[in-house]
Amino acid sequence: MEAAEVSNTGEVVTFTTLHSPPEGFRSPLHIALVELEGGARLFCHGEETRGVKIGSRVAVENVDSVFYFSHMGYADRARMFWRRAGARGEKVAAISKSLVQGLFKGRSRGQE
C-alpha cells in the first residue's frame, strides 16, 4: 500500500458525545465521522461539539496517529482562502468567492 496525500479539511457526516466511554478514554468523549475533501472518511476526536452541526466544515489534524477535528469559524475559513490565494492578484477573487460561499452555506445550513 502506498501513502496518499489527502486534504486536511472536511465536512461533519455525523457526531456524538459519549458519556460512558470505555476504559482509557476521558468523559465526555466527542467523536465525529468526517468526510475529507476527496471523499475519504475518518473517525476523529474533538475538544467539543458546541456549534458543530452535520455538514459543518472542520479542520482535521493528525496528532500521534490520532485524528482530531476542530470547528472552523468564518475567520479560519477566510485565513485559509488568503493562504490558498497566494499571489496578490488572486486575493480579490478568493475573497469574493469566500463571501459568496459563506452566504450560500449560511442560508442552506441555517435550518437544522
Next chain:
Amino acid sequence: MTLTAGALDNDRVTDVHIAGVGMTRFGRRSESLPDLIAEAAQLALADARIERPDAIVIGAMNPEEFTGDGNFGSLINTHLGLSQSPALRVETATSSGIAAFYTGFAGIAAGLHRRILVVGGEKMTHVPTPRVSEIIGRSIDPHERRYGTTMPALAGLITRAAMHKTGLTLREISQVAVKNHANASRNPYAHFQEPVSLEEVMESRVVADPLRLYHCCPISDGAAAVVLSAERTPVRVAGIGQGSDTIAIRYRSDLTSFRATQVAAQAAYRMAGFGPERVEVAELHDAFSPFEIISLEDTGLFAAGKAGRATLDGLTALDGRLPVSPSGGLKARGHPLAATGIGQLVELTWQLRGEAGSRQVDARVGLVQSIGGLATNNWIVLLAAGR
C-alpha cells in the same frame, strides 16, 4: 430420494415447522449459563413432546469471555444429558440466536435430520458493565474502536444522522421505549415489568448524544429454545434470509438505513412467496429505540419516513394496525444476546398459536428481525400459522 427438476427449482426440499418452544425469564439470573440453557431446552422439548432431538444447534455470542466456558456444543449437549445428539455452536455477534436457527432450518430443509433442537443463551449480568461493553464492542471495526466507540456511540452517530436526514424526532424515538415497556408489563418473561412515561424516557440521562439511557436495551441473562421438525405443526417457517454489510460504518454510503436488514427481508419474502403486506405482527431488534423505526422501514412494513409518525400514532401498539414487539422488545423484555432472536421466535410462536395471554394479538403471519453487530449480519424470519 430422487430430486426432480421441480424440486431443485424450489428454494428448499422439505418444509420446516416449529414443534416446540420454551424460554427462561430474561433479566438478572443467578443460575449458570448451562443451567439457563437447560431450562429453556427442556421446556421446548416438553412442548414438542420429544425426548431426544436428532441434533442440537447452540447460539452463543461469547461464553468464552462472559463465563469462561469453551467447547460449548459438547458442554451443553452433555449438560442436557443428550451427549448422543451431535451439537454445534454458531455465532454472528448479537444475532447468533437466529444464525443457530438458520443452521437448524437448513439441516431439516436439506433432509439431514427430522428434529433439531435450537437453543441460544447468554449470561452477562455478573460481569461489570464497562467490561460487558468492551466485550460486545469487539464486534466493531478496529479503527472505529480505537476512537473509543462502543455500540451506544455508533448508535448515537446513526441516530443523529437519521434525525438530520429524515426528520425523525426524539419524541418518536422515545415512544418506541414507552410502547415496549407497556408490552413487557404484560409479559412474565420480561426483564422489566414496569411501564415508563414519555417524560421519563426523554429526561433520562444522556448516554451517547442524542441517545438517552431509556433508548438503550439493558444487559440481561437468559436462554430460549425451539424444536424444529420436518413434520407438520401449527406453525411453519415460511421464509428466512440473511443480509450483510461492512463491519466499518464509515464505509457505508447510507447510515440511516441498514442494507443488511433490507437484503435479509428481500430474501425471506422471496422464499415465502409473499411480501410485507401479509405480516400482522413483528418482533424487531430495538437494541436502541431508533433501530425499531429504521427496521420498520427497512423491512417494508412502513414506507420510508413514515414509521416514526406511525409509532407516535399508536399503529405499532398492541391494539394497533401492526403490533410490534408484543414481548416488550430488547428494550424491556431484555437482550441476552444469543437468546434474543430465539426469544423473539418463541414469542411469535405463542402469538400464532394463540397462547400469548394478556398480550395476545390477532395474527397469522409474523416477522422476526435480528441485528448482528452494528447491522453487519442481520436476519429476517417469517412464521406462518397453519398452511
